[in-house]
Structure formats: structure tokens, C-alpha cells
Amino acid sequence: MKKWSIALVIACLGACEQASTPIQENILPSGVKFIEEVKAQSGKTVIPYKKYTLDNGLTVILHQDNSDPLVHVDMTYHVGSGREEIGKSGFAHFFEHMMFQGSENVEDEQHFKLVTEAGGTMNGTTNSDRTNYFQTVPANQFEKMLWLEADRMGFLVDAVTQEKFEVQRETVKNERGQRVDNRPYGRLNERVSEALYPAGHPYSWPVIGYMEDLNRVNVNDLKAFFLKWYGPNNATLTIGGDIDEQEALSLVNKYFGTIPRGPEVAMPEKPTVTVAEDRYISMEDNVHLPLIYMSYPTVSIRHEDEAPLDVLSSILGGGKTSLFYKNLVKNQLAVQASVSHPCAELACTFNLFALPHPASGKTLADIEKVIRDTLVEFEERGVEDDDLTKVKASMEASYVFGLQSVAGKVSTLASNETFKGNPNYIAQDIARYANVTKADVMRVFKQYIKGQHGVIMSVIPKGKTELIAAEDNFTPPLRSAGVLSKTSSEELVIRKAKDNFDRSVIPTSGANKAVEVPKMWQKTLANGIKVLGTQSIETPTTTLLLKIPAGHYYSDKEKAGVVSLLASALNESTTERSAEEMSNALQKLGSSVSISAGNQYLNVNVSTLTKNLDATLLLVNEKLLKPAFIESEFARNKSNAIQGIINNKKDAGYLASTAYRQLLQADNIASISSQGSEESIKSISLDDIKAFYQQQVKPFDSQLIVVSDLQEKALSKSLDVFSAWQGKGEKLSLVLAEPDTQTGVIYLVNKDEAAQSAIRIGKRSITQDITGEYYKSYLMNFALGGAFNSRINLNLREDKGYTYGARSYFSADKFSGNYTASAEVRADATDKSIVEFVKEIQAYHDNGITDEELSFMRNAINQKDALKYETPRAKLGFLAQILEHDLTADFVKQRANIVETITKEEINALAKKHLNIADMFMVVVGDAKTLKPQLEALGYQVVNYDI
Known part of the structure; x- marks a missing residue:
């Protein structure tokens, strides 16, 4: 069943009224317009908020929630891959990366550093229709987040250099390699979209884009894309948490109010997608199990038929009560089978898939017949009362659970505003599903699925073409090879804000609000x-x-x-x-x-x-x-x-x-x-x-x-x-002996034609404790590989472009532990990545931490408390740690004191003790015939290893 991701909708039940500082329209900051206020109502499903617009078109939504001393800031731009041009795919996702690389007043990598040092979390995501950037931080760091978001909205273009462009292009290539090209079935969605949508449709190319498109363009093409789509009039700033609304609005106006409007942009058309006959396509992949995937075009997000189609997907393929489970999984015709109905702004698809079980002896053609027979069975079975009851119960639960985090509430408000122009769309969403009838479900089945045509994709192990569902009968039009871009900087129309304050000054933070450990x-x-x-x-x-x-x-x-x-x-x-x-x-x-x-x-x-x-x-x-x-x-x-x-x-x-x-x-x-x-x-x-x-x-x-x-x-x-459950199990008696693994050796595991190599470097290490050497070693490693701004990640990802991410960490339980450095890297950079890993670990071992890194670690660790106990799930993890290790809640203070008082000398001594590279071994997974001579050339003994 679809997860109700369109709205992590919130049930505001009973005592949910919000204390609020009223903002009178006549005392609004100049250039700010009040739009509406939605208040909490007992027994009604609503997220209270106030909505404003600035003169430059920026929409601002404020949600006050004083239950925890933290703030969540979300900036959503109404631009995704669906706003790109043919031959210029991947731009929106590329800017998800570039927006973290510094702006005129924010240094390279400083965005990550400031948020981490503030004890916060951050990220960005891109889909076909929107890009969002978000931070959750202690409440005293709120102004700094506005400063960071405003600087990349209004002052990014001149900071986007050719060098940054090249590095992030490599990072995106690594991300595609890790998430798409080097993953089993990784190109499935890309291939289906190419076949389902007509050439030029905004959804016919992947969100991450084609790497050949990014290789053709230059930095000025990226700047032009930014200048068109990333203006304040195409954005929604949503803020939730422990805020003073009057102060928040003043700060928003200060940092964003002078940023000029961008050009007016229009939403793409919603072309009707039709498939005249079934389109069979296939792909050989480095997989063990074949896969069949059938995709039908339906409607678009929040169309009146979306909800009944979701119910239909649940009946057919939603868990152990579904027809797919009965006809494919339970009888072992398939290892896995399901149905989904994902929706986007311009189009939705109804997707059915199965992984045949080898023991069944069934080809994908056989499985396709079972799927089609199951659709006939559904029509004969019809819709039962429980089908609707289950969907509505699932909805109610997801709505209520969405109230548990301020991030969930903020993302709901932002999404509803972006796609409907109305943050308060929860009631309509609930009504859409609550009002679905049996007749509605049967109607959409007959309209969109029965007798309709779609794309039938076969993914098969290499050399097993006899397993496909049917011979390919469709080939998407060839993409234009294109030419290298010649866009010049003179063609860009740069917008500049005029301020009466110095944006280069980082806002200071007040005292961190006290966080109560759960009683x-x-x-x-x-x-x-x-x-x-x-x-x-x-x-x-x-x-x-x-x-x-x-x-x-x-x-x-x-x-x-x-x-x-x-x-x-x-x-x-x-x-x-x-x-x-x-x-x-x-x-x-x-x-x-x-x-x-x-x-x-x-x-x-x-x-x-x-x-x-x-x-x-x-x-x-x-x-x-x-x-x-x-x-x-x-x-x-x-x-x-x-x-x-x-x-x-x-x-x-x-x-x-x-x-x-x-x-x-x-x-x-x-x-x-x-x-x-x-x-x-x-x-x-x-x-x-x-x-x-x-x-x-x-x-x-x-x-x-x-x-x-x-x-x-x-x-x-x-x-x-x-109480009726009685008894006592056997006690665990376990000693995990040290292995005789050779150190200083590379163990090479073969994966033919791997687009990326997986690297693990490490050794056995100390067992787990809560306030002893293990915890202190975690603090020691933080600057080396424990944060985005760590030495290892900045080197391999940001400086060299070898990987999408690199890290190091201690991991342990009471029986054994290990120290590990790891990354998935470009295949052609495997040897160079190992050289950099070794260099960074050895340098940290020899020279230790810097004063700046020590300060950064202390701030980052000790300001996280506001985020530790916000949700029931977070509280559950915290309490589980206390119960397992027989702790008192005082251990939090003990750890905070360790962070505050641990000396540079103590950290450096731990680095010397635990980070001797000569004590470590390496595992590399990749194309052995290519990698082995390269790794041997580094001077290592390379041992072929099979698992």
C-alpha cells in the first residue's frame, strides 16, 4: 500500500492548542503581507500555522510548537527534474549538491560545518517536481539557519566556480554509480520511464539525470538554470518549532526581503499519457533473480481517482492479505511481489512487479500470466468491507504518528503549499480516502487497468534471455548526442540584493536551551x-x-x-x-x-x-x-x-x-x-x-x-x-577469539565489471562502553571520519570526487568491536582512494587533532540534546540504552562532561593507540582482473578472497 507521503498528516486532538504571540497586521514588517491564520481545533485534524508573503514573492509559513527546544527550517523550491530541458537533465539534482558548496558569504563546506557544530541535522532532496533543503537545530541556532538559507538563495551564482562544478559533477557521477549503475535492478525505473512517457515528457528522464548531459554543459548553463527557478517567488519557507513568531517574521524579512524576484515561471502542462499497445522491453543485469515490472499510466497527484487507485493497489499487492501474496508469494511462485501507485505532480503510475522463485521453474512470461489472471480474479472478487476499513485505519494511524516530529509537520505544510497553494489541505486529503466506495475502486480498475496497455519490463541475469516475458517490441527514441555547451557568462542576468547590514557576519547564538531528560x-x-x-x-x-x-x-x-x-x-x-x-x-x-x-x-x-x-x-x-x-x-x-x-x-x-x-x-x-x-x-x-x-x-x-x-x-x-508467559532461557556464554587475519594485506573480492569498488579498511578493536575508552574513541574519530566535514570525507568526496561519501567509525557490542573506514568509490579511482585513506588515517595517528577540530567536536556533540528525545521513537532508543546497560539518566551528564573536558593530549593518545594503519587489513570489492595489478602496484600483497 502507498505510504501516505503526500501529507504526513497531523491529527491535532484535544489539548493541542498552541500558545502564540499574535502578530497584528498593522505591525508587520514593511514588505510583509499577512495571508491567513489556521488555528488548532479540538477534535479536528489540522496543523496550526500563519502564512505570509514578502514583496519579492517568497511564501512564509510559521508553525509554533514549544514542546521541544528545537526548530525545523524547510526551504522548498518548486523545481525538480520535470522543469529541465531535453539534453540538460540532472540540473535540479545537481543544484541539490551545489547549494551546500558555499555562497558569497558562506565559505566552501561551511554550511555543513555550521549545522553540525550547532548540534543539528540537515539534508536536501530532489524529485521530479520540487527540491527542498532542511535543517533541524536547537532553537538558539535559528537565526543562523535563516542566514545560511538566504545566502544560497540570493548570493550563490557568483560563488559557483568551474572548480566546484567539476568536483560536484564527479560527486553526482559517484552517487549515480552507487545508487543506480552498481546496484542490482538499479536502472529499472529509468528504463521504464523512457518507455512509458513520450520523448520530451518531463518524466521521461531520471531525476539524477544522464551523465552525458552533465558532461556536455558548462558552469554557465547551471547558473542560468538557477537564475530561472530559484528565486523567492518560486519558493516556500516553512518554519516550525520553538519560535517567537514576531521575531521569526522580522528575521525572515531581514535576510530574505531584499532578495530580488526571479522571472515568473509557469508549471509544465499535464500531458495525457497513453500507451496504444503493450510495450515490452528487457535488460540484462548483474542479478540472480529475474524480475517482471508492469507499469500503467493513470492520473496525477490529488486527482479524484488517486485515492481509489491507492485502495486498488492495496487489495492487489499490499501485504499478506493481498491477492498478489496469495497467488505469487504464498505458493512460492515468487520470492517477492507487490503493487504500488506512486503519484507525482504531472502523472501517476500503477506498478505491479514480481521476482520469480527459481524453484518454481516459471519464466517471466508465466508470471505475467499469473498477474493477468489475478486481475481477472479481482474483478470477480470485488471489493470487500475490510479492504476499505484497513486503508482508513492505516490513514488515521499515519496522520496521528505524523504529529510526533516538528519536521513531519513542517514538511506537510510545505508540500501542501507548494503543490496546492494551501498548507491547510489535510482535511481534503482525509476526505478523499474516507469517501472512497467499493464502486469507486471497481470503476478505476475498469478505467485505468482492465484492458489497458502499459510497459512490461523484464530484468534478467546476463545471458538468460530465454527468461524474458516477451520479445522487445519497443525502443525509445534515441536521445540527442548534443554538443558541448558554449553558454557564456555574458548571457546571464544576475540579480543582486541591496542590504543595510553586513551579510558576511555570521549571526551569533544565544545560550542553548536546557533539555530535560525524559522522566x-x-x-x-x-x-x-x-x-x-x-x-x-x-x-x-x-x-x-x-x-x-x-x-x-x-x-x-x-x-x-x-x-x-x-x-x-x-x-x-x-x-x-x-x-x-x-x-x-x-x-x-x-x-x-x-x-x-x-x-x-x-x-x-x-x-x-x-x-x-x-x-x-x-x-x-x-x-x-x-x-x-x-x-x-x-x-x-x-x-x-x-x-x-x-x-x-x-x-x-x-x-x-x-x-x-x-x-x-x-x-x-x-x-x-x-x-x-x-x-x-x-x-x-x-x-x-x-x-x-x-x-x-x-x-x-x-x-x-x-x-x-x-x-x-x-x-x-x-x-x-x-502474565501467562513464563520461563527462563539459557544464559549466553560467548568468547569471540581474535582471528589470524593478515594485516597490511588487501583481500580482493571479485565483482565483474563493477562501476564502483567497495572499500573497507580496519581491524578488531575495543568492546562497547558508555562512558569509557570506547566512547572517548568515538570522540577521537569524529574529526577524522565521524562527520560530513571530517578529513576523510572532505578529501575523498569534496576534494577528489572519488566517492559519494566516505567515513570511519568504531562499532562494538559487549563481546567484540572494530574500527572501520569505508566508502564506495569510482572503479577507476580505487587505488587512489586507498592511498588517500591511508594518508589521512596515518596523519591523524601521527599528528592528532587540531584545536579547531577539538572545538568543533565539542560543540557538535554537546548541542545535540534538543534532537535526542523529540519523538517517541527517539525516546525509545534512549531508554533502551539505559535498560540494556543498567544506567541511570545521569549518564547523559557524564558524557557531556567527558566531551567538555577531554584534552587534546588524551585524544591524540587514543589516535596513536587505535589508528596504527599497520595493524589494519583491507577488503576491496570490484573487478578483480582490472584492480589486482593496480593494487599490487601500490606495494600491497593482494589476496583473492571468496565468500
């Missing part, structure tokens, strides 16, 4: 479950995490993966109801329950509206105490797990992580992923699952972390549902 309550249930909880009254929701000491480490190496298969079994049928009935019951409550295997724990995650808590916990209890352990379900999950492992071996990152894990550990359970290996999974029987369950899935010493709007007394009563 906690603790108890132990009669059956031995340790409970730690806190109340969070912002939303009527409850989130739980149950950690049962029955993780991967409790199993034998020869049976690695048994816990993962057990988790799959617990997500299937119980003795009381089938897997489909269980899924149906949870969906009707709008609740989420997932069971997964970790190294030390079997984890049960639960999210529910509090009004449905008791009903949800009854189902959780049933899953845990009454698993059916049906042979056919076990066989399907086991077979799918094996196919997943084989398929993962086509992914460079998986190969690198697997080889690295094996080399870090001796021949023990930790050398294998909790998902197991192909060999270990094959050896596991249903009796093994049952035996492990009987031995280990017990309540004693389990940990239950709860965040709810309920008080302790009421919540404790709900937890009584677990």
Missing part, C-alpha cells in the same frame, strides 16, 4: 520482564520495543540464521489464526508489529494508536505464545532466505560487509550475519526452529521499553497481557 519509571513484571517507560503526551500513541535474550549469538555457527527464520515464523500463522487473518486484524487496527533477529536479542517492535493498545497487545501475545510453526510456511521462508542471500551477492556493499565480517572474526558465530549463510540456512529444519523457540524465547530477563501517552498505572494494566 522514567521502572518495574519488573512477575515473569521477569524488566520494564522501562516514559510518558509522551504529544500524540495518543504507544510505541514498544520488547528485547528477548534470544538473538543470533545464542545459536550455533552451523545453524546461523535460525533466529532469523524463527522471527519469520513468529510473523506467520498462530494456532488461533492464519497469517492472513493476523495481518488483517493488525491492519484494521492501524497497528504495526514486526519481529526481527539481532545479535543479542530477538526484537519485537510495536506501534499503535493508544486506543487500540490492548487489542494490539493481545495479538502480540498470541504471536509470541502460540506460533503455529507450519511446515509450508517454514519451507517458503527458508527458500526465500536462501534466494535473498544469493541475490545479495550481486551487491558490492553486501560482498564487502560479508568478507570484512569474516576477516574480523575467527571461525565463530559472529563471523556470519544474523541472516545466516546459504549453507547454514540449508541445514536448518523446522525442528531446529521449534527447539530454539522452546529453549530461548522466554520472558525472564527480557527488556520492555515503552513510550506512551498513558501514565504508568494504566500502561502497567495493559502489560498484564504478558
Whole structure:
């Protein structure tokens, strides 16, 4: 089912009125116009806000939320890849990168540095229709964020140099390599869009663009694109959080009010997309499993038929109650199958896909027939009452859960304003889905799917052309090869702001507001479950995490993966109801329950509206105490797990992580992923699952972390549902011996014709602690590889353009730990990347941290508190750490004191102790026949390694 991403919609229920400083129209700053105010209303679904426009056309939306001392700032420009020209693809995404590279008053990389040092988070995203930039920071850093956003809106062009252009072009190429070209099925959406949309349609090229387009253009083409689309009159600035509205509006006017308007731009037309006959296309890829993908054009975002089409996609392919699950997955014709209906501003598509199971012996043509037969079955089945009930319950839950973060509320307001000109569009969104009828769903099925034509894409393993659904009968028109651009700077019309203040002065920040650690309550249930909880009254929701000491480490190496298969079994049928009935019951409550295997724990995650808590916990209890352990379900999950492992071996990152894990550990359970290996999974029987369950899935010493709007007394009563669960599992006794892996060696894993190489450099290191050497080593590494502005990332990504991102980190549990530096790099820069990695690690080992880096680390770490406890999910993670390590909340102060007092000498001593490159080994995944002589030329012994 579609996730309701158009609006992370917020239910403002009951005590949700906002304290607000009223802004009178007659005292508005000059050049600011009040548009509207929407207030909170008890029992109504609404995000309160005030909306303004500046004389230059900038739309400003303010949402006051004083529940946490933080502010979220979102700048959304109504431009995406759908505003680009033929032959100039990728410009909008390219500017997502360029807008972080400094402007006239912001130095190169300073945007990242200032936000990180402020204890904040930041990012930018681009899609076909909009680009947004956002920061979440402690409230005292708000003005600085406005200064940064304004400078890149009004003062970017002259700072975009040819050198920056070249470096970011390489970064984009690396991003495409990592996310598209080097990933199994990575070019699927690109190929389908080329075939579905007519030549020149704004959605016929990928958001990331074609690299040959970026290679043809020059820096002035990029500047021209910016000057056309990134003016204030094509932007929405949305601010939410702990703000004084009057002050916020004055600051917005100060920093943005003098930026001149851009040219008036119009939205592209919405051309009707039709396909006269089925278009079959295919592609050979470095994959294990073939894939069939069928895509039909439908409507556009918020069209009246979007909602019933979403319901249709849920019935056909939304989870274990869907027809696709019944006809393709449950009977093991497919490893995976689903249906979706993603929507964008100009067009939506109805997509059906499946990965055939090799054991089924089915070709993609066979699977296509099953899919088409399933559509016929749906028409005969019709729409049932539960179909609509589940969708509406899911909507209600997603709306309420959207209230949990100020970022969610701000992004909803910004999106609604950008695409509808109305931030207050939530009620209409709710009504669209609440009013869907059975007749609506059948109508859209007959109008857009039944008898209609689309694109049928076959992705097949190389050399397996006999598996395709049908012979290709469509070839998209050739793209123009184009010529090198000759756009000159004289053709640009530069706009300049005229100010009465000095923009080069970085705004100062006041004192960081105190952040209260959540108030906690603790108890132990009669059956031995340790409970730690806190109340969070912002939303009527409850989130739980149950950690049962029955993780991967409790199993034998020869049976690695048994816990993962057990988790799959617990997500299937119980003795009381089938897997489909269980899924149906949870969906009707709008609740989420997932069971997964970790190294030390079997984890049960639960999210529910509090009004449905008791009903949800009854189902959780049933899953845990009454698993059916049906042979056919076990066989399907086991077979799918094996196919997943084989398929993962086509992914460079998986190969690198697997080889690295094996080399870090001796021949023990930790050398294998909790998902197991192909060999270990094959050896596991249903009796093994049952035996492990009987031995280990017990309540004693389990940990239950709860965040709810309920008080302790009421919540404790709900937890009584677990009282019948009794028993104590075996204690874990585990020693992870050091391996005999050679240091100073490169272990080379082959991946034929890899567009990128995956690199891991590291060694075994110290085990985890909370306030000791492990934590201090994390602080030590921060400047080297722990932040965007770290030495490693700035070198390999920003200076050299070898990678989309590089990092280093310590990772550990109580049994073992490691230090790792990693990146996915351009294949032709593999050897050069290793040289730079070694240079940076060795230099930090030899010379240590600088005074500036030490100050940066202290500020960045100690100002994060405002973001640590905002949402129930964040609180859950914080409390889980306390319960697992038997801490008091005082550990937060202890860590803050360590950050504040750790000396340069102590950090440098830790660097010398832990960062000796001679103690490390390397794993490289890439095209061995090309890489081996290059790596040997660096002077390393290169060992071919198979996993």
C-alpha cells in the first residue's frame, strides 16, 4: 500500500492548542503581507500555522510548537527534474549538491560545518517536481539557519566556480554509480520511464539525470538554470518549532526581503499519457533473480481517482492479505511481489512487479500470466468491507504518528503549499480516502487497468534471455548526442540584493536551551520482564520495543540464521489464526508489529494508536505464545532466505560487509550475519526452529521499553497481557577469539565489471562502553571520519570526487568491536582512494587533532540534546540504552562532561593507540582482473578472497 507521503498528516486532538504571540497586521514588517491564520481545533485534524508573503514573492509559513527546544527550517523550491530541458537533465539534482558548496558569504563546506557544530541535522532532496533543503537545530541556532538559507538563495551564482562544478559533477557521477549503475535492478525505473512517457515528457528522464548531459554543459548553463527557478517567488519557507513568531517574521524579512524576484515561471502542462499497445522491453543485469515490472499510466497527484487507485493497489499487492501474496508469494511462485501507485505532480503510475522463485521453474512470461489472471480474479472478487476499513485505519494511524516530529509537520505544510497553494489541505486529503466506495475502486480498475496497455519490463541475469516475458517490441527514441555547451557568462542576468547590514557576519547564538531528560519509571513484571517507560503526551500513541535474550549469538555457527527464520515464523500463522487473518486484524487496527533477529536479542517492535493498545497487545501475545510453526510456511521462508542471500551477492556493499565480517572474526558465530549463510540456512529444519523457540524465547530477563501517552498505572494494566508467559532461557556464554587475519594485506573480492569498488579498511578493536575508552574513541574519530566535514570525507568526496561519501567509525557490542573506514568509490579511482585513506588515517595517528577540530567536536556533540528525545521513537532508543546497560539518566551528564573536558593530549593518545594503519587489513570489492595489478602496484600483497 502507498505510504501516505503526500501529507504526513497531523491529527491535532484535544489539548493541542498552541500558545502564540499574535502578530497584528498593522505591525508587520514593511514588505510583509499577512495571508491567513489556521488555528488548532479540538477534535479536528489540522496543523496550526500563519502564512505570509514578502514583496519579492517568497511564501512564509510559521508553525509554533514549544514542546521541544528545537526548530525545523524547510526551504522548498518548486523545481525538480520535470522543469529541465531535453539534453540538460540532472540540473535540479545537481543544484541539490551545489547549494551546500558555499555562497558569497558562506565559505566552501561551511554550511555543513555550521549545522553540525550547532548540534543539528540537515539534508536536501530532489524529485521530479520540487527540491527542498532542511535543517533541524536547537532553537538558539535559528537565526543562523535563516542566514545560511538566504545566502544560497540570493548570493550563490557568483560563488559557483568551474572548480566546484567539476568536483560536484564527479560527486553526482559517484552517487549515480552507487545508487543506480552498481546496484542490482538499479536502472529499472529509468528504463521504464523512457518507455512509458513520450520523448520530451518531463518524466521521461531520471531525476539524477544522464551523465552525458552533465558532461556536455558548462558552469554557465547551471547558473542560468538557477537564475530561472530559484528565486523567492518560486519558493516556500516553512518554519516550525520553538519560535517567537514576531521575531521569526522580522528575521525572515531581514535576510530574505531584499532578495530580488526571479522571472515568473509557469508549471509544465499535464500531458495525457497513453500507451496504444503493450510495450515490452528487457535488460540484462548483474542479478540472480529475474524480475517482471508492469507499469500503467493513470492520473496525477490529488486527482479524484488517486485515492481509489491507492485502495486498488492495496487489495492487489499490499501485504499478506493481498491477492498478489496469495497467488505469487504464498505458493512460492515468487520470492517477492507487490503493487504500488506512486503519484507525482504531472502523472501517476500503477506498478505491479514480481521476482520469480527459481524453484518454481516459471519464466517471466508465466508470471505475467499469473498477474493477468489475478486481475481477472479481482474483478470477480470485488471489493470487500475490510479492504476499505484497513486503508482508513492505516490513514488515521499515519496522520496521528505524523504529529510526533516538528519536521513531519513542517514538511506537510510545505508540500501542501507548494503543490496546492494551501498548507491547510489535510482535511481534503482525509476526505478523499474516507469517501472512497467499493464502486469507486471497481470503476478505476475498469478505467485505468482492465484492458489497458502499459510497459512490461523484464530484468534478467546476463545471458538468460530465454527468461524474458516477451520479445522487445519497443525502443525509445534515441536521445540527442548534443554538443558541448558554449553558454557564456555574458548571457546571464544576475540579480543582486541591496542590504543595510553586513551579510558576511555570521549571526551569533544565544545560550542553548536546557533539555530535560525524559522522566522514567521502572518495574519488573512477575515473569521477569524488566520494564522501562516514559510518558509522551504529544500524540495518543504507544510505541514498544520488547528485547528477548534470544538473538543470533545464542545459536550455533552451523545453524546461523535460525533466529532469523524463527522471527519469520513468529510473523506467520498462530494456532488461533492464519497469517492472513493476523495481518488483517493488525491492519484494521492501524497497528504495526514486526519481529526481527539481532545479535543479542530477538526484537519485537510495536506501534499503535493508544486506543487500540490492548487489542494490539493481545495479538502480540498470541504471536509470541502460540506460533503455529507450519511446515509450508517454514519451507517458503527458508527458500526465500536462501534466494535473498544469493541475490545479495550481486551487491558490492553486501560482498564487502560479508568478507570484512569474516576477516574480523575467527571461525565463530559472529563471523556470519544474523541472516545466516546459504549453507547454514540449508541445514536448518523446522525442528531446529521449534527447539530454539522452546529453549530461548522466554520472558525472564527480557527488556520492555515503552513510550506512551498513558501514565504508568494504566500502561502497567495493559502489560498484564504478558502474565501467562513464563520461563527462563539459557544464559549466553560467548568468547569471540581474535582471528589470524593478515594485516597490511588487501583481500580482493571479485565483482565483474563493477562501476564502483567497495572499500573497507580496519581491524578488531575495543568492546562497547558508555562512558569509557570506547566512547572517548568515538570522540577521537569524529574529526577524522565521524562527520560530513571530517578529513576523510572532505578529501575523498569534496576534494577528489572519488566517492559519494566516505567515513570511519568504531562499532562494538559487549563481546567484540572494530574500527572501520569505508566508502564506495569510482572503479577507476580505487587505488587512489586507498592511498588517500591511508594518508589521512596515518596523519591523524601521527599528528592528532587540531584545536579547531577539538572545538568543533565539542560543540557538535554537546548541542545535540534538543534532537535526542523529540519523538517517541527517539525516546525509545534512549531508554533502551539505559535498560540494556543498567544506567541511570545521569549518564547523559557524564558524557557531556567527558566531551567538555577531554584534552587534546588524551585524544591524540587514543589516535596513536587505535589508528596504527599497520595493524589494519583491507577488503576491496570490484573487478578483480582490472584492480589486482593496480593494487599490487601500490606495494600491497593482494589476496583473492571468496565468500
